[in-house]
Amino acid sequence: MTQHFLSTEPPLAISLRRSARARRISLRVSRLDGRVTLTVPKGVSEREAMAFAREKQAWLLAQQSKIQAVVPIGFGQQLPIAGRVRAIVPSEGRKTVLGVDTIAVPGQPEQVNARLKAFLKELARNRLSEAVEFYGARLGRSHTRLTLRDTRSRWGSCSSAGALMFSWRLVMAPAGVLDYVAAHEVAHLAEMNHSDRFWNTVERIHGPYDGQRKWLREQGQELHRYSFEA
Structure with a gap:
């Protein structure tokens, strides 16, 4: 190139x-x-x-x-978590605390991006693990591994060995969107394709999903605007 x-x-x-x-x-x-x-x-x-x-x-x-500007992470900025915008504020304690309208992060300003990224990845792992276990039980299939990445081309994937991968940025999307992506990849444990049988499986374990798919198509890329780089 x-x-x-x-x-x-x-x-x-x-x-x-x-x-x-x-x-x-x-x-x-x-x-x-x-x-x-x-x-x-x-x-x-x-x-x-x-x-x-x-x-x-x-x-x-x-x-x-039409490309919107990158949003650097730091005190005073706003960040969506589970679809709700929270203000990033200093924490008086030693832990990151997720509130209704704020997320309080400890440490110096130059540490905020790294600490907040670590917090979001842990939160994403917990929520995705719960969702995967839930939909896996409905399907009657188990995965072999769950990993998180910061992928831009896809929100999740499922290997032939049953390993699931998700973008940790899904934790910033509305909770229903994260659930849909989890169900989508779990459905691949039974159907490694996008046939009618696959989509029927998604609907069987998740329910209607058109709204969540539409949100990802129209607003999903917004989640990549937030930069956690130093």
């Missing part, structure tokens, strides 16, 4: 990626950070590819303008 720039102000970076499977030139703008990827089939020159990108310059800038 090589990087090029369009003559905008500031210059717009474009990552050019060659693909043997691509049949035409295509542009993609990441909804997470606005990064632009230009996919090019074999036999197409970089000059031709960049000419295509320049023709789409107005569209590219319009798409990037």
Whole structure:
């Protein structure tokens, strides 16, 4: 993958990626950070590819303008947890405390992001473990392992060995959304596909799920706006 720039102000970076499977030139703008990827089939020159990108310059800038700014984590910021927005405030004690409208974090300001991230991951593990056990009992199947990651391309996965993986950021979504994703991956323990039988299984162990799926499609990427980096 090589990087090029369009003559905008500031210059717009474009990552050019060659693909043997691509049949035409295509542009993609990441909804997470606005990064632009230009996919090019074999036999197409970089000059031709960049000419295509320049023709789409107005569209590219319009798409990037829709990308919402990253929210750095720290005192005074707000963060959704279980779908409810909480203010991040200093804690008078030694533990992180989740309140109705606040989350109190101990330590110095420069420690807040790391401590809050650790708290959210532990909370996510507890809630996902409970949900997985619940839906697993309904299905009559057991998983072999549960791991958490900060994935951007998927909210969860299930391996053929019964290992489940989830994005810990699900703990920031409404509780019903976390439950749906848990049920979705548990259903894969019985159906390793997305056939009608699979979706019937999801509905059998979870109930109606259209609202939760819609929330993930329309608002899920918002959860990646929150940066816990130092």
